[in-house]
């Protein structure tokens with residue numbers, strides 16, 4: 001948990017605490033929130049009313065380091081979102097190629113229409129470009145060199161590619177694509193939040209612009 005441990009300090013008044021909540025007096029959870037997608041995640045509000053947390057539960061053992069600890073992990077968090085995004089692009093593309101080869105309209109597979117081929121060719125190209133960039137970022141992270149702006153580029157670029165790919169692939173499924181029994185509908189619903197959490201994509205561009 002990110003905690004304000006000194007209300008008189010700004011960033012220096014923040015600490016990270018490990019909370020063992022099972023028998024924690026004053027702790028409660030609300031019902032899972034009704035999200036657009038990511039239904040498998042039980043995202044909910046947590047309440048901490050006058051909870052007492054032992055001092056030895058401070059992560060890193062030193063009070064007031066929380067903000068800096070969080071900042072140090074942001075490139076990694078943003079890269080994780082980028083990795084998930086590009087994996088989703090590849091998966092929705094593969095599933096849509098399969099679908100468009102099977103489904104027939106006007107007596108021929110959807111894949112035989114030029115529009116289908118061109119759309120899928122565009123997505124395949126962007127998937128490859130994104131993967132090359134993500135692999136580069138993973139290499140940089142492994143060498144402890146991944147900077148904030150490059151991680152922000154990976155987060156905004158790949159999450160937008162994920163949303164665009166899911167949107168285009170859903171369109172290629174026609175009406176079936178709007179039904180939750182088809183995987184493409186889940187790819188579409190799950191993709192939206194990727195542009196919001198982990199720092200919104202507008203904030204990513206703000207961070208990148210500071211390095212220009």
Ligand SMILES: Cc1cc2nc3c(=O)[nH]c(=O)nc-3n(C[C@H](O)[C@H](O)[C@H](O)COP(=O)(O)OP(=O)(O)OC[C@H]3O[C@@H](n4cnc5c(N)ncnc54)[C@H](O)[C@@H]3O)c2cc1C
Nearest residue numbers: 035037038041043193196197198199200201202203204206
């Ligand atoms: C499903 C889900 C899971 C989440 N999980 C976590 C989690 O595990 N941990 C966690 O800490 N947070 C989590 N979040 C919170 C998430 O990180 C925030 O929702 C996100 O950072 C955006 O902040 P906000 O909601 O306060 O939007 P706001 O800050 O109110 O932004 C609203 C709009 O204004 C834009 N905006 C805001 N400031 C600027 C600016 N300076 N310049 C230009 N545009 C701007 C934003 O880009 C956005 O489009 C989660 C959110 C969701 C939806």
